[in-house]
Amino acid sequence: MSSPAELECKKLCVRRCLFAVTFGIAIQYLLLSIFLLLVNFSLLHPIQWVTETFSLVFSVYTWLKITPLISALVLYGIFLGNSFLAVPKYYPSRFAWLCGTFLKKWVSFVLHALLGFLTAWLYAGFLSEEYNVLLRECYEGYCLNERYIFLALGGVYAGLYYFSKERFTGEPEIVFPVIQECKYVKIRSQIYSVIYMSLMKSFVPVMCFVLVYWVASWTVTSRVAAVFDAEPDESFSSLTSIMLSFRLLLYTWILASQILCNMYLLYICFIIVLTTEEHFLIEKGPALNRQEGVTIVEALSLSKVPIAQHLASLDLFNLATSKSSERRQQIFSLSVPGGHPYNWNQLSGQVLSMIDAFTDELTQSRKTAPIQSAYFQKKLPGPMPPATLEAERILIRQYNESFGIRNMMGSPPCRSPPPSCNMTSPAMNPCDRVNDTVEHIGQVINDACRSAFYNIPGFYYLFGEQEGAKTTFILARSQDIIWLTQALAGLCAASLTEDRFGVVQKELPVIIKSFLRLKAELDQICNMNLNGKKLDRNCIALRNAVKRSLYKICTVFGDYIGDLIADMDELRRVQCYVKYLET
Structure with a gap:
């Protein structure tokens, strides 16, 4: 059963998604108005052109005709909102990704094709009779109108083109802006750029669609004609006839750009409304006068609602870096x-638990990372020593030889005695000996099968886990940790002058130890060469954030570090930050 805080956060997300869907519906009317202004352009009668266009836009006929498209847009908005609010899942192989996302991708495929078709059907209805009917009268009864089929398939093609380019391999991800602005200002600034971008991006796909339609036009028209018992239209039997229909190509280009523009704007609107800052409560009032809302600690603990954790982490970061100390005083109170530091204990405990859990995940992913080369490279007799260690050995040997010093170090003793050594070993139970033999045979068979299967072309591509994939997946979702580490460091730095009761100093050693542990883990990961390349910028961004946080704490509490940290190894590492020697 969901907690009250989780229900409140879900309501907040639903309200924001409803705003995004409403904005998408308004964008539909705006794009339809622009389309009608373009197709009904009249240079000789400009006033009549504008008045007739807007009267048509706001007529009852337009409202009824756009209803199917709005219904499909609402379904698409619900699907997109669920994708944004869902908890990200890790798929170790491409086959697992196909099995886990097949149903979702299929629904997305159908929705994009439906939106493209309904948009083409709606816009074609406002054109002349040459383009807005499927069947037209001819000398043999009824014939297909190939121009209408061309526009309808062009709309479906535009929707599927957006799906294949933006949604087939990737999942919708929330990216928070560096500078927060009013959402209406951001939406207005995005409209112009998206309209221009859609016009440019849709030109080449429309030309590709012309070629595809020319190749498959006879098959499409003959089957549609058989369904409606009509004569097929052969007006576009050649590529030249299609290319000479400038008006049809212009309508198709405008229609494709409208579909792409609507998709991009709806996606951008979801990101804008979901990333708008939210101020959470620091604490709630007494039971008789309890405030409605969610506290930062409650929002940070909602792992099933990732957007709530993002907003709470951003709010805590802004709180720690703000010039106003009013909300920070509530934390230190x-x-x-x-007379207990309830607010600080709850907040610091929750933040440290998230940081420590993130560090544990990184450590586990690094230790259990699959080694791809084990199945494709020949095993060497022994591990190759690092270049730095080998260089040190050469220098030591040269130094000893120059001064005539003998090497008193013998060969390292073997860990297990050779079979020829006469050493008494405890007698093994026959059952244990049989079990060990069976386990060894099973392990050999398992390794042989894995090696054989992984050498099959394409097998590892589908079923193998890429080296460092789990680590990259974890680091790609490290934005919360970037905010939380800097927020916790900012609160610690501000406590020196704002904390009247000294509630922060008690947790300083634990905070520094957690930051040092995360920094050490990130140093190891950023220096690794996984899957033939260095890890992406997420690792560098997180490591720099942790380093800034340690520098901020050590700069403020540099004179008291010796009294705060008892462990000598940690004190030695912290002194590097106090003396500005850490890079």
Whole structure:
């Protein structure tokens, strides 16, 4: 059962998604108005052109005709909102990704094709009779109108083109802007750029669609004609006839750009409304006068609602870096009655648990990373020593030889004695000996099968886990940790002058230890060469954030570090930050 805080956060997300869908519906009317202004252009009668266009836009006929498209847009908005709010899943192989996302991709495929067709059907209805009917009268009864089929298939093609380019391999991801602005300002600034981008991006796909339609036109028209018992239209039997229909190509280009523009704007609107800052409560009032809302600690603990964790982490970061200390005073305050640092203990405990859990995930992913080369490269007799260690050995040997010093170090003793050594070993139970033999045979068979299967072309591509994929997946979702580490460091730095009760100093050693542990893990990961390349910029961004946080704490508490940290190894590492020697 969901907690009250989780229900409140879900309501907040639903309200924002409803705003995005409403904006998508308004964008439909705006794009339809632009389309009608273009197709009904009249240079000789400009006033009549504008008045007739807007009267048509706001007529009852237009409202009824656009209803199917709005219904499909609402379904697409619900699907897109669920994709944004879902918890990200890790798929170790491409086959697991296909099995886990097949149903979702199929629904997305159908929705994009439906939106493209309904948009083409809606816009074609406002054109002349040459383009807005499927069947037209001819000398033999009814004939297909190939121009209408061309526009309808062009709309479906535009929707599927957007799906294959943006949604087939990738999932919708929320990217928070560097600078927060009013959402209406951001939406207005995006409209112009998206319209221009859609016009440019749709030109080449429309030309590709012309070639595809020319190749498959006879098959399409003959089957549609058989369904409606009509004569097929052969007006576009050649590529030249299609290319000479400038008006049809212009309508198709405008229609494809409208579809792409609507898709991009709806996606951008979801990101804008979901990333708008939200101010959470620091604490709730007494039971008799409890405030409605969600606290930062409650929002940070909602792992099933990732967007709530993102917003709470961003709010805590803004709180720690703000010039105003009003909300920070609530964190440093004591409870009444009791006089306990309840707010700080809850907040620091939740943040540290998230940071430590993230560090544990990184450590586990690094230790359990699959080694791809084990199945494709020949095994060497022994591990190759690092270049730095080998260079040190050469220098030591040269130094000893120059001074005539003998090498007193013998060969390292073997860990297990050779079979020829006469050493008494404890007698093994026959059952244990049989079990060990069976386990060894099973392991040999398992390794042989894996090696044989992984050498099959394409097998590892589908069923193998890429080296470092789990680590890259974890680092790609490290934005919360970037905010939380800097927020916790900012609160610690501000506590020196704002914390009247000294509630922060008690947790400083634990915070520094957690940051040092995360920094050490990131140093190892960023220096690794996984899957033939260095890890992406997420690792560098997170490591720099942790380093800034440590520098901020050590700069403020540099004179008291010796009194705060008892462990000598940690003190030695922290002194590098105090003396500005860490890079």
